[in-house]
Amino acid sequence: MKNEFEWIRSISPGFHYHKEVITGIGDDAAVVREKAGYDTVLAVDTMVEDVHFTKETMPLKAIGRKALAVNVSDLAAMGAVPLYFIVSIAVPKSGWTQEEIGEIYSGMKGLAEKYPMDLIGGDTVSIKEKLVISVTVTGRVEKDRALLRSSAEPGDLLFLTGKIGYAAAGLDRLLKEGKQAWDDEDPFIQAHQSPDPHVKYGRGFVESGKRIAANDVSDGAAHESKEIAEASGVDVNIEWEKLPEVDRFAFLSDEKQEEWLLRGGEDFCLIGTASPKTCAELEERNLPLYIIGSVAEGKGRVWLERSGRRSELLGGGYTHF
Amino acid sequence: MKNEFEWIRSISPGFHYHKEVITGIGDDAAVVREKAGYDTVLAVDTMVEDVHFTKETMPLKAIGRKALAVNVSDLAAMGAVPLYFIVSIAVPKSGWTQEEIGEIYSGMKGLAEKYPMDLIGGDTVSIKEKLVISVTVTGRVEKDRALLRSSAEPGDLLFLTGKIGYAAAGLDRLLKEGKQAWDDEDPFIQAHQSPDPHVKYGRGFVESGKRIAANDVSDGAAHESKEIAEASGVDVNIEWEKLPEVDRFAFLSDEKQEEWLLRGGEDFCLIGTASPKTCAELEERNLPLYIIGSVAEGKGRVWLERSGRRSELLGGGYTHF
Numbered sequence: 001m002k003n004e005f006e007w008i009r010s011i012s013p014g015f016h017y018h019k020e021v022i023t024g025i026g027d028d029a030a031v032v033r034e035k036a037g038y039d040t041v042l043a044v045d046t047m048v049e050d051v052h053f054t055k056e057t058m059p060l061k062a063i064g065r066k067a068l069a070v071n072v073s074d075l076a077a078m079g080a081v082p083l084y085f086i087v088s089i090a091v092p093k094s095g096w097t098q099e100e101i102g103e104i105y106s107g108m109k110g111l112a113e114k115y116p117m118d119l120i121g122g123d124t125v126s127i128k129e130k131l132v133i134s135v136t137v138t139g140r141v142e143k144d145r146a147l148l149r150s151s152a153e154p155g156d157l158l159f160l161t162g163k164i165g166y167a168a169a170g171l172d173r174l175l176k177e178g179k180q181a182w183d184d185e186d187p188f189i190q191a192h193q194s195p196d197p198h199v200k201y202g203r204g205f206v207e208s209g210k211r212i213a214a215n216d217v218s219d220g221a222a223h224e225s226k227e228i229a230e231a232s233g234v235d236v237n238i239e240w241e242k243l244p245e246v247d248r249f250a251f252l253s254d255e256k257q258e259e260w261l262l263r264g265g266e267d268f269c270l271i272g273t274a275s276p277k278t279c280a281e282l283e284e285r286n287l288p289l290y291i292i293g294s295v296a297e298g299k300g301r302v303w304l305e306r307s308g309r310r311s312e313l314l315g316g317g318y319t320h321f
Numbered sequence: 322m323k324n325e326f327e328w329i330r331s332i333s334p335g336f337h338y339h340k341e342v343i344t345g346i347g348d349d350a351a352v353v354r355e356k357a358g359y360d361t362v363l364a365v366d367t368m369v370e371d372v373h374f375t376k377e378t379m380p381l382k383a384i385g386r387k388a389l390a391v392n393v394s395d396l397a398a399m400g401a402v403p404l405y406f407i408v409s410i411a412v413p414k415s416g417w418t419q420e421e422i423g424e425i426y427s428g429m430k431g432l433a434e435k436y437p438m439d440l441i442g443g444d445t446v447s448i449k450e451k452l453v454i455s456v457t458v459t460g461r462v463e464k465d466r467a468l469l470r471s472s473a474e475p476g477d478l479l480f481l482t483g484k485i486g487y488a489a490a491g492l493d494r495l496l497k498e499g500k501q502a503w504d505d506e507d508p509f510i511q512a513h514q515s516p517d518p519h520v521k522y523g524r525g526f527v528e529s530g531k532r533i534a535a536n537d538v539s540d541g542a543a544h545e546s547k548e549i550a551e552a553s554g555v556d557v558n559i560e561w562e563k564l565p566e567v568d569r570f571a572f573l574s575d576e577k578q579e580e581w582l583l584r585g586g587e588d589f590c591l592i593g594t595a596s597p598k599t600c601a602e603l604e605e606r607n608l609p610l611y612i613i614g615s616v617a618e619g620k621g622r623v624w625l626e627r628s629g630r631r632s633e634l635l636g637g638g639y640t641h642f
Binding site: 022023026027028029030031032033034036038039040041042043044045046047048050051052073074075077078080084086087088090120121122123125126127128129130132134136138139141143144146148149214215216231 | 349357359360363368371407411443535
């Protein structure tokens, strides 16, 4: 196979969207120029074959697209404009063709064109068994305006910018049915295979100039609420009946419903808190929210109100291992 | 095992060396502030168990230290000051204990203290078989002063900032003898296990204000020379007898000598070119160089002069796959 630079060059566009790229791929490291008045935001996320995807659960392009999307979602949760990405890929010595790896890159490229983002570096290594894709992204946000999870205050409303439980439902079907379940029109399958990062919301929140706490729902609404509660020193209350389309999951056991909706993870919308006044203003700015609960004085706990009972959600959501 | 943030927090110092870290570990992404007048330099390198290291070839701390060092070396080759790093680690479901992973982090931390660099983010995922560590680093270099491989000109001298062939020699012994070969005093073993990035040289080159082309020797002197030759549109001549301590490898066959010294890779000193006048000035600045050849007009080729013969080095050095 080609060496890493020839390889990465061969799948890169011959230009950069951002003139601030001084040196992209092809030297020891990339060099970029920052814009005055902005902070730099960085995140990394890794996807591993047979843990986060298989060739049965995901089309190749979707694997690449999602590897970038989950990182862009982290930028969205900070309110940043996505700018650059770096890809490190460990390719198994057998079982993967160069064409298949090309498909993965082409999926990344598709999403990158949207924002747009420049691929500015990478590393290609070999591995014995399973494919590993690690993507690092950077973006920028106006100085001191990053959306922090420590900004929640008692009296705030808890909101979602999208639906939850969809990705878990999609994965469940994909694990049971494999490729037969692939369906470009099925919102559950699409939520797992082709999540859309909520950059529009993140940027809208920053541009509003208001105090807003935000996380993306990558590790499940319970876990992400817990992080906001702990970082802000407040308690967060989730009202079950207010969760979007909760009836859609009524065919499941109560336990399974809570697993998919609250601990499922991989729903890449944002969860956050803001004052009722700010929430109303955001709606006016064409950023519709699902209000699903509220913030009270407390000490970092998350409560679930359901069927007249109030219970503390312990431990949070999805953890790796 | 703990979730990723608890885990990363548990091995992080409770402070940042750099006050420009606005948000480190613990939110969706890190936020850092750039300094006016500087460009940002970014690189990523991945190390895979059984490809780049095994528990037989490397002590655990050395695995972590090297995963960071190879990235810092890329920053050095650009002349940048190392600042931040982000770690993505895929931990096998069996065969690795939490304590062992802790040792790896502790090796990174040791090197990070030296520069100093702040750990500002990360991702921990599980994998079925083999450990994968992917490190992203960022640094800064004075605006427009990054050391590019495209700066070589006819009449330049070709130099090394350290010895080559050592890492290949060390790895050869480690693959044959395993842990028995571990020796903190053996320069070959140390070159493989604990490479020192040449940050002092990279910074010295930038501070000199002179035109200097540079690469690190990570993929072998032949390959790195080829990259300089191609990027600069010149030919590069390597004189075998001028390679540092070349006699030390005389016990090997000619072919093996060239493999270790020119195509071995993983020697993390710098290779570069500068005018004879600049080379003399660098020596005066306490940056001693091994002059190993010269640059001539040409079209991106690398020549080796040895025993009265001149041959073109094709293909370059180590390529992955």
